[in-house]
Amino acid sequence: MFPTHPLDLPEICSRIANSLRLNDLASCACVCQDWNDSFTPLLYKSIVLSKHGLSMESFERNKHLVRRLVIESSVYDNLPTTSSRDQVVSSVMANTTLTTLDLESNSIGDNGAQALSEALKNNSTLSTLDLGWNSIGPDGAQALSEALKINSALTTLNLNINSVGPDGAQALSEALRNNSTLTTLNVRYNSIRSHGAQALSEALKINSTLTTLNLNENGIGSNGAQALSEALKNNSTLTTLILKDNSIGPDGAQALSEALKTNSTLTMLNLGSNSIGPNGAQALSDALKTNSTMTTLNLEDNDIGSNGAQALSEALKNNSTLTTLSLSINSFGEYGAQVLSEALKINSTLTTLTLDDNDIGSNGAQALSEALKNNSTLNTLALSKNSIEDDGAQALSEALKTNSTLTTLHLHRDEIGPDGAQALSVALKTNSTLTTLDLSSNSIIENGAQALSEALKSNSALTTLNLTGNSIGPEGAQVLSKALRTNVTLTDLNLEYNLIGNDGAQALSEALNTNSTLTTLLLEDNTIGPNGAQALSVSLKTNSTLTTLNLRYNAIGNDGVQALCEALKANSTLTTLDLEHNKIGTDGAQALSGALKTNRTVTITGVLFR
Incomplete structure (x- = not known):
């Protein structure tokens, strides 16, 4: 017996709402006044105004309920004049409950920014404002900056x-000197150049609230990096600085390194694609030997070479705070892998190491494998695009037999064949910690799939297996399906681009009849026709765990x-079904529309409903 009406209990309303589509919520709100009072607030808490969704008029009627609003370009572009667009902005901003406004990709320009600025001067509730891709120039930025000097609610x-x-x-720099609430500022790809970076740096010397600054792709150069370095010597609040693709070079890296020796608040620094070279890596290495706050450092695509890897390895032997290091695309070869391996034997804090596309080869993989036998902290290792081949996979397999901390291993496009898959499978039979294995875009073929299938029958730790693009064919799908009948831990299986055909789909369907753990199955581009879809449909009628099924780029018709x-008439667990590019005509689309009238849980993508 409820002490009050069930719909008066927020938790019950929330649970009901989470299981309903937007149009279902709207229908519930029309049943009676009690239901209207209960479901309308949930319907309008977060809304998207789009060509095929809720209208501006609908928002106006219920704007007092809206917390998060996204206005898509199809709505904004259809407004006849600039003044009418400004009126929409003013109306939206007058809302006293709205906390998040997303106007991305609406081409509001400087005039729209001006209108927003005027509204922001009086608004006291909006905390997040997204104006990305809006053709806002210096005048628009100037207008927004004037508002930021006054506004005390906006944080992002x-x-x-x-x-x-x-x-x-x-x-914006002038605004940051006065503003005391903004914590996140994203100015990526705005051509601010070195002068813009210098201006913002002056503000950072004074500002005490900004914690995240994104200046990606702005051409700030070494002079801009130098200015930011001076700011970091004084600033005590910034924790995240993103400077990817800014041509800062070795001199810019040297300048920032000097700041890192004394700065005690910055925890994340992204310097990817900046051509810092080995000298820049050496400078950062010197900083890491004394810095005790940095936890994440991204140096991908920086031409640091083997000398740069050597320098950073020396720092890793002493540093005790860095947990994430990305060194992808740096051409340090097997020697770089060797010196990093020596560091891993000593380091006890690094948890994520990304070394993709460094041409480390099988010898580099062997060196790292030796470190993995002793290292007890690393949990994620990415070695994709390194041509480690079967010998490298064999070495990693030996490491996995004793390692008890690695949970994620990425070996995408590593020229691994069936022998390499066989070696890894042997390790999987005893390893009890690896949860994610990415073997996509290799050539393990049917024999490799057979070996992995045998491992899956006994493995009880792996939850995600990616075998995209491995030419396993229908036979490979069949052997994996046998493993799925008994495996009770795998939740995500990616078999995209494997030519499994109708026979492979039939085998997977038989596995789904008994499997009770798989939640995601990706079968994109697998030459599955109507018969394959028919087979999968049979299992979907009874399977109660699969939530995502991707059948894009097949030919189910x-x-x-x-x-x-x-199947959808009986299934109540599938939430996402992707059918894009499947030769589905009007009759198929109409059939899906009919199924959606009874199935209230699934979202179908890739089909044009008329």
Whole structure:
């Protein structure tokens, strides 16, 4: 017996709402006044105004309930004049409950930014504003900056991919000297150049609230990095600085390194794609030997070479705070892998190491494998695009037999064949910690799939297996399906681009009849036709765990869709079904529309409903 009406209990309403579509919520709200009072607030808490969704008029009627609002370009572009667009902005901003406004990709320009600025001066509730991709120039940035000097509610401002330039950065700098609430500022890809970076740096010397600054792709150069370095020597609040693709070079890295020797608040620094070279890596290495706050460092695509890897390895032997290091695309070869391996034998804090695309080869993989036999902290290792081949996979297999901390291993496009898959499978039979294995875009073929299948029958730790693009064919799908009948831990299986055909789909369907743990099955581009879809449909009628099924780029046609529709009438667990590019015509789309009238849990993508 409820002490009050069930719909008066927020938890019950929330649980009901989470299981309903937007149009279902709207229908519930129309039943009676009690239901209207209960479901309308949930319906409008977070809404998207789009061509096929809720209208501006609907928002106006219920704007007092809205907390998060996304206005898609199809709505904004259809407004007849600039003044009418400004009126929409003013109306939205007058809302006293709205906390998040997303206007990305609406081409609001400087005039729209001006209208927002005027509204922000009086608004006291909006905390997040996304203005990315909006053709905002220096004048628009100037207008927004004037508002930031007054506004005391906004904490996150996204201006990425606009054209604010150095003058706009100067205006934002003036605002940051006065503003005391903004914590995150994204000015990525705005051509602020070195002068803009210098202006923002002056503000950082004074500002005491900003914690995250994104200046990606702004051409700030070494002079901009030097200015930011001076700011970091004084600033005590910034924790995340993103400077990817800014041509800072070795001199810029040297300048930032000097700041890192004394700065005690910055925890994340992204310097990817900056051509810092081995000298820049050496400078950062010197800083890491004394810095005790940095936890994440991204130096991918920086031409540091083997000498740079050597320098960083020396730092890792002493540093006790860095947990994540990305060194992908740095051409340090097997020697770089060797010196990093020596560091891993000593380091006890690094948990994630990304070394993709470094041409370390099988010898480099063997060196790292020796370190893994002793290291007890690393849990994620990415070695994709390194041509480690079967010998490298064999070495890693030996490490996995004793290692008890690694949980994620990425070996995408590593020229691993069936022998390499066989070696890894032997380790999987005893390893009890690895949960994610990525073997995508290799050539393990049917024999490799057979070996992995045998491992899956006894392995009780692996939850995610990616075998995309391995030419396993229908026979490979069949042997994996046998493992799925008994395996009770795997939740995500990716078999995209494997030519498994109808026979492979049939085998997987038989596995789904008994499997009770798999939640995600990706079968994109596998030459599955109507018969394959029919087979999968049979298992979907009884399977109660699969939530995501991707059948994109197959050829199931209208007949295959009809079979899936029959399954959807009984299935109540599938939430995502992707059918893009499947030769589905009007009849198929109509059948799916009919199925959606009874199935209230699934979202179908890739089909145009008319």
